[in-house]
Amino acid sequence: MTEVIATNETILVVGGGISGMTAALEAAETGKKVVLVEKRPYIGGRVTQLYKYFPKLCHPTCGLEINQRRAKMNPNLTIITMAEVTDIKGEAGNYTATAKIAPRYINDNCTGCGDCGKAVEAEFDDEYNYGMGKRKGAYLPHRMAMPQQYVIDPAIIGTDDAQKAKDACKVNAVDLDMQEETIEFNAGAVVWATGWQPYDANKIQPYGYDRFENVITSVEFERLADPTGPTGGKILRPSDGKEVKNVAFIQCAGSRDKNHLLHCSRICCMASLKQCTYPADDVDISVYYIDIRAIDRFEDFYQKVKAQDNVNFIKSKVASIVKGDDDSPVLHGVDTEGYNRYANQHDLVVLAVGMEPSVDKESFPVDIVINEEGFIEPASENGGIFAAGCSSDALDVNRAAQHATGAALRAVQVINRVAGTEG
Amino acid sequence: MAEEKKMAGFVCTGCGIGERLDAGQLETTATRDGKMNTCVQHDMLCSKEGVQVIRDTIDNDGATHVMIAACSRRAKVEAFNFPEVAMTRANLREGVIWVRPDTDENKETTQEMADDYIRMACAEAKFSTKPSKSGEQELNKTIMVVGGGITGMTAAMEAAAAGYPVQLIEKSGALGGRIAEYYKVLPTRSPYATPQESSIAEMAAAIEADDKITVHLNSTLAQTSGAPGRFSVDVATESGSTSNFTCGAIAQATGFTPFDANKLPEFGYDKSADVVTNHELEALAKAANGGPIKRPSDGKEITSVAFVQNAGQCSDEENKLAYFSGVTDLVSIKQAMYFKELNGDCDTTILFNNLRTPGAAGEDFYRAGQEAMVLFSKGIVSEVVPGDSLTVKFKDMILNEDAEMDCDLVVLAVGMEPNSGPDPYYATEGAGAPQEGEELTDEEKEERAAAANEVSVDSILNLDYRQGTDLPQLKYGFNDSHFICFPYETRRTGIYAAGPVRRPMDIQQARDDAAGATMKAIQAAENAGKGMAAHPRAGDLSYPSFRKEGCTQCKRCTVECPFGAINEDEKRYPLFNEARCRRCGTCMGACPVRVISFENYSIDTVGQQIKNVEIPEEWDEKPRILVLACENDAYPALDQAAMNGVEINPWARVIPVRCLGSVSLSWITDSLNNGYDGIVLMGCQRGEDYQCHFVRGSAMAAERMSKVGDTLQTLNLEPERVVVHEVAITDIERAPKLINDMAETIEKIGMSPFKF
Amino acid sequence: MAKIELSFYPGCSSQTGASSSNYLVSAQTMCEELDITLNEIPDWNCCGASIGYGGGGELPRLTLSARNIALSEEHNAGQEIVATCAACWLSTREAKERLHEDEQMFKDANTALAEGGLRYKGEVGVRHMVEVLIEDIGFDAIKEKVKKPLEGLKIAGYVGCQTNRPFGIAGESFENPQYLDKIVESVGAESIPTFEKKVQCCGGALAFSEPEKSQEMIHGIIEAAYDNGADMIVTPCPLCQANVEIYQDQINETYGTKFDMPVVYYSTLMSVAFGRNAKDAALNGHIIKAKKLEEIANK
């Protein structure tokens, strides 16, 4: 049974991605008690699945290492993984939160030694790699996963595999009888940081993501480029494993579009520019865009990529994709800078899919102001609940961390009022 | 140290350690060689029972030093958490059994590896003491906010709302800054459709009414001395009077200055009064107070306006701005709406290249502008021809032709330039940095810095710091963090920039940024009071001290500290400021006479590890390779390699270091003298996009090691024996390979003759 | 199956002696089998199609459709309007939506209609026959009705434009609608879900005014069906049917092809599969005979 010691001077942070982690750590390092609830079996969220950050092209795992060390060493911080907040009652300074915790079937004894993973046979699509590649039925979601504990896929519970995992474990960390549990605890303020999800590319019908193997999404491309990804960092075509010599990026795939996401997702332009630096320089790259939204110093990076001889920018929203020779996608459209019609064949097409806020208007646990794009508004009506990061707007990592730090303060203000420390 | 040491060792036999290694022998090694008073085995040390065993030894047997031989220091951190003792860990799992094949012929070397790691951990423990708060400063909750614009005002209010007293410094005679001059501002709530009144007046009133906030108008900072938790600030007013207060931390929100449009002759700014900047337009709109906006030249009601986007921005030309000032497209849409509101049937045309209106608010507002019949054209403006009616010449990118249009008024969307002080590193990292091959002495560097400060702007903070008066700059004068994950990772602990001085931004962002910076300032004040380090070694209580009698006043430490933490007294002895220090150890690495040390990280804690590795006789054909790995990237990379079962040769002995900048040359020379056959240093990426969270640690290590050549010469050893590598945390295959490469090198060039 | 009664708008091309009279015949046969009663809108007029734009302006065109709806609301009160022709359906539904969202248009249309003593309320639903089949009848029910499965037939489902865009069939995508394939399978034939030209425009009315441009596109459609090994093409749109079928001679001349690809309606397929004879299925109404269908029908 999970024990959570929390009072109305505790800050509840929902979501353990870069924003949630930042908010939680900043508050905890200011001496506040924090409970962090994360849906995945590990903290870090989507940035753990990115290969590099723009514009520095540094590795997200570097910052993750520091944040995880901060988290491990901080006594003020309690992390609950595989859990979702299902209900929040009360008002600023006095909330009662309900969280549902899914069974991990592995307890804290786990040393991350990996014996159970070796013992289990069943394999599943690896969600960490967006379904490209497989993982075992007992698995460590990724090498940097924190907590460094394995997970047993519910699908093998009741099978011999589950028993194999149990038998293989020398520290009896495997608990096949683990049940879903529901816990309730107090909090004075809530930071909502459930982040975003890639827009469902199947809905962008003209691009045939559901019909053409060699049309993939930008998040999948990150995994392809990552040396620890399914292709060992080689950029290969899904259809035939051939090395990609000619890749196209389609911007605003789902963004700035009343048929999909109304808003501009802000990050996609920079993400694609970044991804232009992944392939070798003998790979031809075409970027199909409406406006390149390189803000601030990102302009430097835009200019740098523009200067690459192998990159070509086309001001055009691609109209449609059809299948060409040996499954190569052919892009149809018009370059609007002087009306040039094209039908360009590429080895691989990357859809720069938009950011859809992971804020479910329908099932949101408490009454809160959510705008038509699905982001949480900075409204006083929200009481002691503060959005952080991509729950509030489409933000890049840097802006998300910045926003989360501010959100942490707003939560601290509530806590301090409760504690009566002001004045 | 008064209390006598009681050393307790613990060997875990879980996770296969017991199967792969002779635990009995490890225990003996710990007690016999490692001089542990006690040493016990446990089959699962991280379990509740195991942890209890350690706890009892501390509580009941009064152990003061604890050596845990188990998994990597990165694993089971929560379990092995005993702040009340000096603790070290021997990495037998990731460091030994996971990187060595489980075969009989490897058994011996694997055991030797493990025994060495035990000896090293014991030595490290022996020479460590438990870090504890220095008491150098107490908690000072006051936050100083510099700048009384929207960012500073927000920061002040946010801090006060959290219960912290505020000293708010404003150069001018009133609060409000630029926003006070604006007619309207961008909408901050959905639907993002119409410009709204700014809340600046209400905010000013609220600050007036808040007894937690003290406002200093017409004031500047004469001097800021001290450190987080004990800053002492002299405030000078225009009238010449000065006052002093102390504060715990600082938020700098000094805003921006609009780009000088006189640098844009092609747009006729200097020739026609009817060519104005976006900032001047705000004044025009305000002056119209509710009526139609009139032309500056002849007061005629304006019926047509052209907005020239990116005027002097996104340019590679000399004395124009290379970057894009975040909001200028949104601002032009907003201002075009002014005309729709005030001038009835007025045509407004926005000539842009890439229209940059990001996010939900941005795209909504773009559509709102189109709804309001603001006309958008992808056009690049080449010239504005003055005249009774101005003619704008541009290339229409869509119709792909040269075009021109006439209008009554032209608005230049110019960018923002940060109001930052002189860059302390102008001469070392900034524009004044030595060019390729240019060698500068410290004196020359200082001269350049001084010269730079002469020509450049006045100081804002007037910090009494050895390394300059103001916040370091990232690029284009912005006081931004270099790190994507950590927007507030400042290089001046306890001082945080917010708003357009950090990055070009709009009001909403600036207000969020103010909250963020205030949060960090509050945190810095609180932690200074606790004697705890700030990010990235957050919570670290260890701090540097030095043996004055040994110091030669060479100033290496004061010059090279990346955080300006060390001042100099009149005798040029270093003055450490604990609360400014980030515990990287760069000073330790810099010190040629080895007088600087931390309680649990010193010349000895590492040096003794090096010494306690058993060096086999030359003819044993068992080389020893010392690996000094940055704890942030290289060491985790090696851990992950171990998880993947990547092999590392059995000669390597890896020691994690806080930063390559903390590596003392003495460690290198000692290990060479002790018969190590090769040395591999692994630090972070250096250069413009450096990854080192201690800024130049990796770079400085490289520079220092370049001088090892002489040492090698005198010992007539081959230069290949010492290598420095940049290693990223993702180099899971590469990091082990670099170590194995060294083994091959030694194969080639032979063993070191210095084995005694 | 519950009896369904609908107010039917046949449209000009389906009249006897007109270009898709065979559509009407087969549709009626199909409806008999499915127990659908079609009550023709008395005195209906042409919808103006899309091409009418060049002659009549916006309001006159909307008023044409408004008149049909008004007549239906008057004489077939309470019955939803159903059309078999894509253009008829589109124009009528478009008119309804436009008049609904634009109050002034609504008034103006009624002012005009008043000249003929009519009043438009616009409260009645406007549907395409295919919607009725999918939503009210369902593929399973269609399967059940099949007496002569169309085994051994490979049929390319050609949806075309106006049955598909801008409204389309609920739950179907614009780029890759599946319902024709499902109908084809329901009647026991083999579908070609990957038929890449299933929503390619045939040129519509421009087949008349710009024959070369249209026939180039039609050629592509037939070629794709041919390459996919189709025995015939099935479509829900009379203009698509006509355009793709009747110009094959001319296309063969222009492109040196030997196309002889039958183009039938879903209602043709169903009539035959439901066991009705060639006449009821109006197979005689095809210029390019659907021999394989005829064989099954005559079995």
Add this chain to the structure above:
Amino acid sequence: MSTNSQKYRNSFLKEVEANVEEGEWVKMCMQCGVCAGSCPLGKHWDHPPQEIFMMIRAGKREEVLTSDSMWMCTSCYNCIARCPRGLPITHIMHGLATYAKRLGLAPKNQPTQGFSQLFWDNLMKKGRVNELKMGLSMYFKDGFAQGVKNAMANQKLGQNMMKAKRMNAMEIMGGHGVKSPGDLAKIIKKAQEIEDGKIQDFS
């Protein structure tokens, strides 16, 4: 020719908003070009829709209204389905074409222009389209000789259609229609008047 004082001003845009079907949408285009790329007759357009929208903003009144591009629209609705800003492009194209025709600026002998008029006149006669007459009048639109040629060219087609009972020679005698074409004419005439009344003069 438009003078600088009209270029990149709202004058023509306003005219389009006032007088063209769905014209008020033109200002919402963000020049992504998806319409241009989606049109099945795309390559036959001198100026694709998105470019026409830009020309309207640029004040190129004559160039737009005399263009033959809008007449390329086959009413396939691809552009409408894909436009990220939801512009009813098909209708705007129809609207521009009709407006150009109304002003007498539409290109003469633009076949689709001719045909759409024929179609309309044909349907207005009896309230329903008479395909035979429409066909014939189409063939003969360029005079008798050309008409015979066209007719001969399509003779086989005609015979086939007759064989299939999908064309009826008797239609020439009259054919289908509404009961009272007069009433219908009155209704449509009224509608036409109302619409004409709304046209604003910008010339």
